[in-house]
Amino acid sequence: MLIEGLEPLPAGTLDTLRTAGTASVTTELFKLGIRHSFMTGPVPLDPSYVMIGEAVTLRYVPSREDIDTNENLGKPTNPQRYTIERMAPGEVLVIDSRGDVRAGSLGEILAARMRALGAAGFVTDGAVRDAAGIRATGLPGFARAAHASANITIHHAADFNAVIGCGGIMVRPGDVIFGDSDGVVVIPRALAAEVAKAAAAREELEAFIKRKVEGGAPLLGTYPPGEQTLREFEAQRKS
Amino acid sequence: MLIEGLEPLPAGTLDTLRTAGTASVTTELFKLGIRHSFMTGPVPLDPSYVMIGEAVTLRYVPSREDIDTNENLGKPTNPQRYTIERMAPGEVLVIDSRGDVRAGSLGEILAARMRALGAAGFVTDGAVRDAAGIRATGLPGFARAAHASANITIHHAADFNAVIGCGGIMVRPGDVIFGDSDGVVVIPRALAAEVAKAAAAREELEAFIKRKVEGGAPLLGTYPPGEQTLREFEAQRKS
Amino acid sequence: MLIEGLEPLPAGTLDTLRTAGTASVTTELFKLGIRHSFMTGPVPLDPSYVMIGEAVTLRYVPSREDIDTNENLGKPTNPQRYTIERMAPGEVLVIDSRGDVRAGSLGEILAARMRALGAAGFVTDGAVRDAAGIRATGLPGFARAAHASANITIHHAADFNAVIGCGGIMVRPGDVIFGDSDGVVVIPRALAAEVAKAAAAREELEAFIKRKVEGGAPLLGTYPPGEQTLREFEAQRKS
């Protein structure tokens, strides 16, 4: 695992999250005072993706013609290759591409390598190269666009596992990354267990509310739920 | 119906529109001097949607942390809930989200309520929350993006049935809103019957022209149609 | 053919390209010093499109109300109609729409005419009108968005076969235009044969690398390929 010195997440955290959706998670983070936790920009390469894992980060800065050459890509110290090569099962690669979509952040071969290593997926606030090829690997990926240019056209891989921004949200190594058809939410690691539990409970409540609304219930008293609705929910839950 | 004091639309107006497409409608509005009538930004959540109805409007302004709390969402005076709760069959909710996609304008439960009330659909120039859940309700919806954050993260529902802008186009309550796979056109209510009729006629003519072009006819004299083409069209129409 | 005085491309150039992808082509152009060759913005109307052909160009400037009337559209001197009418099999129409998506650059009838003439496709850095209708013609098309407004709402067709910019890339008449699911690359005509050959070879090598990576090979020494990997590739190629 690339991220050292982190306490493991409480058992079941990621599985609990899986029963919730990103909307419930953002609501629970909002209640804890984190108003902005959901990336603006990245969309799933395939809307059926659900991606959950722990963040390893990669940071890109603008490239420079004399440094970012094809020759330098093969060096073992290249942070992009170094980082991907060390990814462990359950990790999600989060790339700070400065929101620039004028080149791919990565392409199908790197995606295939992540897949082989058991990585949980990746997200970039830039573009991907050969989106169809990446999709074919089966690795969940989130990006703003597709662009065939190689990353060194505009990107220089500066370092890994620094605190970064991606899609306007701070990402620290070890944060929990959760992506679904809406996009990607970043859950601060220290809050992950609490948020997962609350979001799963909320999901259950919202499903109950939705059924009521579909059955003709008015919004007032139902959404947000009033006392009567909450009582009904508890009653049904017990049965 | 939320909009009071409006004369009903001439019978058949909406059904006539249904036989045309948004491209024909913008062309007919252009002829009447309305150059810009089609929203820039919103796309259908599902490309198979056709949405036709009368506009009720909802206006969002930037939220403020001390006003836009979860607690205030449940108040019966909240304009978002108030408006949606009163929607009638055939109405389309048009939301002025200032083009800001950093949070959802609404989510699946509100969509389910609109569906239950018989609303014709909605359009926002912001994002939607839980796009997949909204799609599952079957309610046609148009938005610029998906974003899981709750609307109060960045939006404050200010009022309803004001004149608003959405996707760069003025929308007045009662205007006819027509969405298809290209996006959404706004038809001023007073022009709706005239435009519907002209657009339906145009649609028929364009289908005729398209068949000619597919059969090898050159553009000159065919598109736009010259006298000969128009005569052929009339002849075929009669038969 | 609209473009006069050009030497024909070396035989097989376009067919060779067809065996490569746009990612390989941008890599080979990068090696020749052309860092930016891939358009930013245009996406395929259908991700299954592969479009290869020689560029004819059309240039739009902002329209003016007294010039850009429906009446003027039918004149034989209108550059848009003039250009499309003269397209030959294997040509790709490239439209400089200044990146403005507030109206369609063209619609289904013009697409049908191009299809009837055997054109290879089109690309605009603006929008298209009636995207579904264009898709139905079977003509490959690339655009940034859909918008139902007629082109004269914001565009004036100024001239054809000038050097233009599209999606941030210079396009000269006769350049080779190659689009796939990622988008569109522009290959300078004089480099097309060399690039096609190199990209096809690269495609073969990358497929080999990908299989190795899928089989568990580490990135170092494999991608970019070291001597050992290249030897294996040559060995396999011969067999």
Place this chain on the structure above:
Amino acid sequence: MLIEGLEPLPAGTLDTLRTAGTASVTTELFKLGIRHSFMTGPVPLDPSYVMIGEAVTLRYVPSREDIDTNENLGKPTNPQRYTIERMAPGEVLVIDSRGDVRAGSLGEILAARMRALGAAGFVTDGAVRDAAGIRATGLPGFARAAHASANITIHHAADFNAVIGCGGIMVRPGDVIFGDSDGVVVIPRALAAEVAKAAAAREELEAFIKRKVEGGAPLLGTYPPGEQTLREFEAQRKS
């Protein structure tokens, strides 16, 4: 005064603010949980302006060719003219122009009228027309740009004294508007007296800190001020 039913501000609130700057005010609002209070975009037409007053609001939506004609400008019900004509001494006109700078929000004659009525100034998140003429009236004004086109080119005055957004910040009629060389901050009316007092105190402290830093004091312990620095400040303040 255009805004009815408001309690007067505590005596001296605006004068106290005048001894502070917009930076101190945003800091004090931040402490109260209002993270975003300062408009992004508008700059003073002249950097020497200090503008303090109570907000009256004007809301623009996209114009429509058949409604927004020169003829309609002269009607007494035109919200733009109606609002400006009723401005009272000490009021600031805040215009929601949707951030669109493709036409002026107002010009020199309307500025002259506001000046004659004793208004404290105006701010728009759009452009102004005849910026030099406005400057010549002496009325403080803040805008994003200059543009000579008349407002009806793109704007329709929809209503006045609604809650609006301007420069990304919610503005309610009666809020205190404070502009200086950095730009414009919006102070919620209910917080104005408290914020004014705290900001004025902060200004004094920051001036003290700045003198210490200019004299060579290190940041640590000085800014933010530690106990020793605060004691020194109190001591000096008493003397």
Place this chain on the structure above:
Amino acid sequence: MLIEGLEPLPAGTLDTLRTAGTASVTTELFKLGIRHSFMTGPVPLDPSYVMIGEAVTLRYVPSREDIDTNENLGKPTNPQRYTIERMAPGEVLVIDSRGDVRAGSLGEILAARMRALGAAGFVTDGAVRDAAGIRATGLPGFARAAHASANITIHHAADFNAVIGCGGIMVRPGDVIFGDSDGVVVIPRALAAEVAKAAAAREELEAFIKRKVEGGAPLLGTYPPGEQTLREFEAQRKS
């Protein structure tokens, strides 16, 4: 003169314009149905500039590394150098830079050459290089920004005296270009005499209105002027 085959402008047209401002000109063009005539983006390098002349145009497209080298800049066929070298007294160079400010469109030496040739000025919707040096030549210039990079970094001079767009407005060679402290308006050549006369008259009327407003007149009946105001104006004008 670079532009051939044009009828000279009616005598006195440019001098009459000089007594008006760009705001009056846009108003008169609006009355003639030209809603958008004023460029969005370019600002004067010095706010005291008044620039009036006839347009010669220069068109930039994205540059390409193998074509846009320092060596090619010196060739007599380079459209940028060719065009500037042939400028005549009273001409204004209008450059279509696609709104891209990541390099200068021109710099001080080319401005000095235009000055020596008697040119009336220039406008670009890109940036200028060495803005201080250009200002020192005394040649009026309008641009969106300053940027020290040479034009070939991102621009390729494609041709001259084509119809272009600049700041979102169509410009045809021979159009009258009028810049003042607000920015730049484009007057179609065929309308220039009519517009100049109307704008000069309007300027006089607006000055009269402004004096009335400064003297305390209400907007209603004064601006736009009612019958009584117009009678007073006529009376005063005669005296």
Place this chain on the structure above:
Amino acid sequence: MLIEGLEPLPAGTLDTLRTAGTASVTTELFKLGIRHSFMTGPVPLDPSYVMIGEAVTLRYVPSREDIDTNENLGKPTNPQRYTIERMAPGEVLVIDSRGDVRAGSLGEILAARMRALGAAGFVTDGAVRDAAGIRATGLPGFARAAHASANITIHHAADFNAVIGCGGIMVRPGDVIFGDSDGVVVIPRALAAEVAKAAAAREELEAFIKRKVEGGAPLLGTYPPGEQTLREFEAQRKS
């Protein structure tokens, strides 16, 4: 000095640069293959600034409400305070603010501290707070805008002396930063001496060319200089 392990720059490098301008520097870097070296966005707070020094870098990422509190600003480990406190004479602080101007990157007290420590100036691709106060310190500063909100509103200081991007250009600690009225160029440290010398020579040549052009010389043969012009320049230089 914050940057360790760097060879000192060759004596006189910075003084030589001072005789050139940023335009000459970008031209010489272009000749060495560095096409993009000049930041897009930052402008001098005062156009008379000339700023030359060696880069120390500070990196901001999006802030998070629970981390970026006023309390944490005072900690000695805060990278912003830590970095500024250690600045040495001749150093320039370069801040990667992700181009986000919705809060100040720094304000007048930090500028005063940098001034007291002998720093050469600062540049941010975000905004500054209390621009007038910063100007009053006399420290040269470059930014995209002014904004009164405190940096923690949107920024979290992540680390210092990492490789960063600023205004679209890669900046490495120790690079030479040169700002003048056009803006800021980044000179890779290893190229600084060579570029300084060449740019100074170029500046002399361009001054000679400018005088010739002002005296009526045509562009062809003069700019770029032909053999004859170069001979004249050499002759004059010797005398």
